[in-house]
Amino acid sequence: MTPTTHAEDLGRGIGLIHLPLTFPGLRATNAFTVESGGGLVLVDCGVDDEQTLQALEGGLEQLGYRLADVDAVVSTHRHPDPMGLAHRLVAAGIAFVMHEAAATVLDRYNDWN
Secondary structure, X not given: OOOOOEXXXXXXXXXXXXXXXXXXXXXXXXXXXXXXOOEEEEEOOOOOOHXXXXXXXXXXXXXXXXXXXXXXXXXXXXXXXXXXXXXXXXXXXXXXXXXXHHHOXXXXXXXXO
């Protein structure tokens, strides 16, 4: 089943993509696209599953982009919803950025439960 994607152009080079959450409690998380002088930046990328990846690609398409247009993904914090898909995006050649304080303890991070 292909997820329904909802994306909005917020103006001034910023877009909003609502991504589904597959765990109990919340229904969606937000990802933002930001046009920058260095290319397209994605702020947060959703949880790591096929449904979310499809929703991200669909949202990018609604905003006039493709995944190949994304130059970097920035994670706002260390949880599955803002950074779960990051490893797939990095494997596709997209740079990943997070705050240094969060990165220093990333190897101890595990709150999937």
